[in-house]
Amino acid sequence: MNKKTIKDIDLKGKKVFVRCDFNVPLDEELNITDNRRIVEALPTIKYLLENDCKIILASHLGRPNGEVKKEFSLLPVAKELSKLLGKEVKLAEDVIGESAKALTNNMNNGDIVLLENVRFDAREEKNEESLSKEFASMAEIFINDAFGTAHRAHSSTAGIAEYLPAVSGFLIEKELNFLGNTLENPKRPFVAILGGKKVSDKIGVMDSLLEKVDTLIIGGGMAYTFFKSMGYSVGDSICEEDKLDLAKELMRKAEQKNVKLVLPVDNVIADELSKDANSRVIDSDQIPDGWEGLDIGPKTLKIFENEIKTAKTVIWNGPVGLSEYEKFANGTKGVAETLANLKDCITVIGGGDSAAAIEKLGFSDKMTHISTGGGASLEFLEGKKLPGIECLLDK
Ligand code: ADP
Numbered sequence: 001m002n003k004k005t006i007k008d009i010d011l012k013g014k015k016v017f018v019r020c021d022f023n024v025p026l027d028e029e030l031n032i033t034d035n036r037r038i039v040e041a042l043p044t045i046k047y048l049l050e051n052d053c054k055i056i057l058a059s060h061l062g063r064p065n066g067e068v069k070k071e072f073s074l075l076p077v078a079k080e081l082s083k084l085l086g087k088e089v090k091l092a093e094d095v096i097g098e099s100a101k102a103l104t105n106n107m108n109n110g111d112i113v114l115l116e117n118v119r120f121d122a123r124e125e126k127n128e129e130s131l132s133k134e135f136a137s138m139a140e141i142f143i144n145d146a147f148g149t150a151h152r153a154h155s156s157t158a159g160i161a162e163y164l165p166a167v168s169g170f171l172i173e174k175e176l177n178f179l180g181n182t183l184e185n186p187k188r189p190f191v192a193i194l195g196g197k198k199v200s201d202k203i204g205v206m207d208s209l210l211e212k213v214d215t216l217i218i219g220g221g222m223a224y225t226f227f228k229s230m231g232y233s234v235g236d237s238i239c240e241e242d243k244l245d246l247a248k249e250l251m252r253k254a255e256q257k258n259v260k261l262v263l264p265v266d267n268v269i270a271d272e273l274s275k276d277a278n279s280r281v282i283d284s285d286q287i288p289d290g291w292e293g294l295d296i297g298p299k300t301l302k303i304f305e306n307e308i309k310t311a312k313t314v315i316w317n318g319p320v321g322l323s324e325y326e327k328f329a330n331g332t333k334g335v336a337e338t339l340a341n342l343k344d345c346i347t348v349i350g351g352g353d354s355a356a357a358i359e360k361l362g363f364s365d366k367m368t369h370i371s372t373g374g375g376a377s378l379e380f381l382e383g384k385k386l387p388g389i390e391c392l393l394d395k
């Protein structure tokens with residue numbers, strides 16, 4: 001990475017503003033259901049503690065839309081962090097108000113203060129200068145470790161860097177190393193698996209991966225736009241009529257670039273979108289009206305497995321079916337299991353829903369790298385510049 005990290009500057013005893021991604025899922029009682037993002041932030045925080053820093057942490061949680069809303073408070077995060085660190089993390093009652101000022105003005109070395117949800121302030125997502133300046137005035141150094149929001153130019157992710165020396169934390173460094181190295185120097189064969197709902201979400205990433213991979217496997221809802229463009233009837237399957245030309249274009253590009261494009265040959269179809277819909281397996285060119293494809297079929301899974309097994313590098317983004325429902329999760333499970341059993345292969349997972357599926361199956365430890373950023377990892381794979389990274393000091 002050509003950007004400075006916390007290892008590249010003198011931090012001893014400094015007051016630091018650290019943007020983390022504590023956007024964790026909560027259940028109805030506001031319990032954290034997956035603390036992975038908090039755990040991933042620990043190496044940076046521990047390093048700052050070792051360097052006797054005064055640590056101000058900031059994050060967003062959910063979409064409070066610029067208003068103070070109790071259900072989006074970072075209180076559960078403060079508690080979890082305190083537990084994981086074995087050390088008190090004080091939560092300010094506001095973002096930059098009296099409570100935040102009182103707590104951050106009077107810090108000793110090794111103190112940790114977590115500001116309230118930065119999106120309680122409507123200026124955050126507009127990247128307003130006034131807020132960026134207020135954040136900057138709290139500290140001497142800005143550390144961005146929030147990979148999950150690195151694709152957003154907000155006050156606490158990028159704006160603040162105009163007024164303070166800015167470096168990355170260990171998590172951003174790790175994400176860029178894995179995603180970047182995998183793309184730039186892949187061990188071949190290099191296979192990408194793209195799934196998810198819509199072609200339109202993944203156009204950029206497909207286009208950029210076609211320049212790099214040997215094989216591109218397509219599953220999930222977006223396969224049906226490809227089928228439709230090939231003249232198949234897709235019944236009620238999710239399909240983007242306005243992307244048919246684009247699907248053709250992508251297929252042409254694959255051929256041109258000598259990339260093997262693998263589409264499902266059979267599907268699990270259902271008569272409605274529900275947990276206990278009637279379902280059956282059918283070939284891709286036979287989907288009847290009134291039915292929709294919600295998972296890849298068993299023949300397809302075998303084909304996908306065989307492709308994956310030969311790979312030395314795999315990038316996976318997006319479940320290959322409606323994996324939230326048990327009945328349509330077999331394809332995604334099968335792909336995850338195949339990846340988990342690979343011996344000599346680099347496996348990188350770059351999507352929120354794919355990561356959640358792998359976590360649920362208990363295969364997280366078997367992957368080389370699971371990105372903490374859904375949207376950010378997609379934009380990175382597309383080759384876009386991420387504002388939260390661009391704003392950091394060059395090495
Ligand atoms: P990721 O978060 O891993 O990038 P996406 O958000 O792009 O993945 O896509 C995941 C969503 O796509 C899931 O909600 C999943 O249920 C849905 N999906 C996958 N296949 C289908 C399908 N055939 N029909 C409808 N929805 C699908």
Ligand code: MG
Pocket residue numbers: 351352353374
């Ligand atoms: Mg998603």
